[in-house]
Amino acid sequence: MSAENIGENMGEPGPQDNLPEANHEIKTVLDLNLDFAPTDATDAGGFDPGSEGTIMGGGDSAPNEIIKRDFISLNELGENFDFCYNMQHKKRGLFVVFNQMEFDKHLKLSERKGSDKDADSLLKTAELLGFKTEEYRDLERKQIRRKLYELSEMDHGDHDCFACAILTHGGKENILYSHDDEMKLKDFTTPFEADKCRSLASKPKLFFVQACRGDLLDRGAKGIHFKQPTGDMLDFDPSKVESHSIPVQADFLISQATAPDYYAWRSSDKGSIFIQTLCSVFDRYSDEMDLMKILTRVNRVVAFNFESWTQRPDMNHMKQIPSITSQLTAELFIKKLKRNTNPST
Template sequence: MESDAERVAFGDDLFKVIEGMTKLETEQLKFLCFGHIPVGTIEQMDITDLLQSLKERRIISADKYDFLIECLILIGRNDIAHQLGCDTDDMHALDSSLQKYKSFAGLESFIILLHTVADNMEEKEVKKIVVYFSETAYISRGKLKMCHNGFQLLSLLLKVRHIHANNLKTLLDLVQVLNRKDLEEKIKLYQDINSSSDESYKPTSYVPEENKNKSDDDDDDDDNSDKNADNGERNLQHYKMTAKPRGICLIFNNVHFMTENLKDRIGSDVDKDELVKVFTNFHFEIIEYRDLTKTEMRAKLGEVSSMDHREYDCFVCCILSHGTEGIVYGVDGEPLPYTNITSPFQPSKCKSLTGKPKLYFIQACQGLAYQSGEEDIEFDGLSMSVPTSIPNEADFLMAYATVSGYVSFRSKRNGSWFIQNLCKVFRDCSKKYDLSDMLLMVNNSVSKEDGLMGNQIYKQIPAPLSTLRKKVFF
C-alpha cells in the first residue's frame, strides 16, 4: 500500500503532465493507450481519468513512469518527460528505438506506427480520407465527418476494426490515396521489423487428434466430417479460433438502477472483473459499459454489430443485469428483449460474423434481496425464465444463469454463482476442453452451490441453449 508521502509525490508528478498538455496532445496520449485500455472506454476519459486508469492498471506508479515517458517522447513533450526524471541521453536512446517501433515499456508497435501516420497527416488530407471512406458500409458517415485530425480518424478506423495489426492493406491504401511515399516507407519498415510477429497465432494444445495435420480450410468443410465418420458417428469439426485478437468481447455491467423496484446489484463488479481477465487471456478485445439504459444498450449493440468483424473469429457478449422472462433491464427499468440483443448479429445484419460463433453469457436478475439469514446473498431472479426457442440462425450460443421459474444467486462480496464458476472453469479447463464440455462443468459446479432462506436450501442450474454447428476451443 502506498504511503501518504508516495501518494502526494505521485499526484504532484501527474499534475505536471496534466498542467502541460494541450487538447491535441491529450488526444495523442489517449491514442497511444489504446493497446492497454479499451477504445470504447478511453473515448469518454479526460486526461485525469486517463492517468488514473493507467495507475489502477499498474501501467504507471509513483516509481514507474517509463510507459508515460515513452508516450511523452512520441508526442514531442520531452520537457515533461524530463520533469518525470528522464535525462537527455535516455530520451535520445528511447526516441531512436521508438522510431523503429520498439518499446521497452509496453507500447504496442502497431499503435506507434499508427501514431506516426496520424501525426504526419494534414487537415486537408484527413478530409480527403473522410471522402474516400464515406462509401464504406461499415463506417458511419456522420462519425467520419466529425474527424478533423489524423488521430480522430485513425481512432475511428481502429474502433470499427477497419485497420488492424494483422492486415495492413487498408492502412497502405490510405497513404497511397494521399500519395504519401514517406508514410508508405514507414509502414514497410514496420512490416520488415515485425514480419515474424504478423503470422497468425495457431495454438496446438487443444486440437483434437482427428483434426491434426488438417488445414484451416478443412475446418470449414462440413462435408469432410461425413467422410471421416467412424462407426456411424460424425467427427465434429471446430471453429477457426486463431485470429489475434480473437474478436470483440462486449460486456454490459448494470449495477446502479434508477427505479425503486430494481435494487442495485452489489457484487456485479466482481463478475465483470473476472470476465475481463478471462477473455483478455483468451485474446479478445474488451469493450465494457457500465450502467446503461435500454436505449443506450441497444445503441451500443448496434455500433458493435456495424463494425468490420472479417478479421475476427468470434463474438462474445456478457450481460450482467436484472431480468425477467425473455428480457434484461436497462438501469432505467426499461425491458430489453433477448431478441433485440441477438438480432443485430444475425447474418442478414452483420455479414462479417456469418458462420462464426456468437456467444452470449447472461447473468440476469430481478433483484429480490434475501432478507433472512446471510445478508451477503441476493436473488438474481425469483421468476427468471428464458425463451423456449433459440435463434433461428446457426452459430449462436445463449448461456443463461438459470432456468425458467428458478432464482439465480449473487454474492455481494464474491459475485454471482454462474459467472464465477464460468470463469473458474474457463481458466482451468480451456486448454483441454471445448466450450460445450466446459458449460457442462459449469452446470455441475453451480448445482453444488447452496442458497439459504430461513431453514430452506435453494439450488440453481444454468441453462445453455445452442445452435452452434462445431466445437469452440478458446
C-alpha cells in the same frame, strides 16, 4: 462473515418480492478455487404439408409426382470436412460486458451489489483467452441499442468470434433490464444474426447472461451420488466455394445463470456463483476442452457446489442450475492466448 442475499429479481409482483436481507452461506462440495467462504451470501413453400422431406411436382416432373430430397451423408462429406470452428484468424475478437448495477427509481429495482466482481472476473478471463474487452456500465435502453448496432456494423472479418456478457436484473420471457427500461434477450442477439452482421456469419456468437428469469426457488431433490473412478475448418475458402447458405440464427450460444422462471443468486461480496464458476472452469479447462464441455462442467459445479442458507426458512437450502442454449454448428475451442515471453518482440 455475513453478506447480503440477493436474487436477480425482475421486480414484478410475486411471492418472493420485497424479501428482506438475510445471511447466507454456500456449502462447498467441489473445489475449483472459487473464493466463496462458507458464510458468503448467494444470491416452407413448395413442400407438401403432409409429407416429410418430399417436394411435390413442378419442374420436369409429372403432375403429382413426389421428388425425394437428396441429403448428404457423413461419408459423402469426406475426410477434409472438419467439425471445429476456425480459431486461427488474426484476432480473437471482442468480449463486451454490459454491467447494469443501478437502475432508475421508477423501476423499483435494487442495486446489484457484487456485480463489479463478476465484471472484473469476466474481463480478466476474457483477456487471458485473447479477447479485446470492453465494459459498459448502467446504460439506458437507447444507449445499449445504439452500442449493439455499432458493434454489429463493425468489420469482424479478422476475428474468430464475438462474445457478450449481460449482468442485470431479469424476469420471465427473457426480460432483461437496462438502467431505465426493460429489454428482451433478442434485443442483444438479433443485431448479430448472419443476415445483419455479415462479417460474423459462420462464426460463433456467444452470450452469457447473469440475471433472474422469474421468481421461483429451486428447492432441490435428494439424490444418490456414485463416485466415478479416475483413471480443417468450417470457415469456407472463397476460392474453393462460390457461395453457401446458412440459417440466420446459426452459430449462437446463450449461456444463462438459471433455468426459465427461476431465481439466480449473487453474493454482494464475491459476485454470482454462475459467473465466478464460469470464469474458474474456463481458466482451468479452456486449453483442453471445447465450449460445450466447459459449460456442462459449469452446470455440474453450480448444481453440486451451491446451496443457500438463510435465517428465513422459505429461502433456505435453495439450489441453482444454469441453462445452455446452443445453435453452434461446430465444436468451439477457445484456448488461452500464447504469450510471447521474449520482451524484445
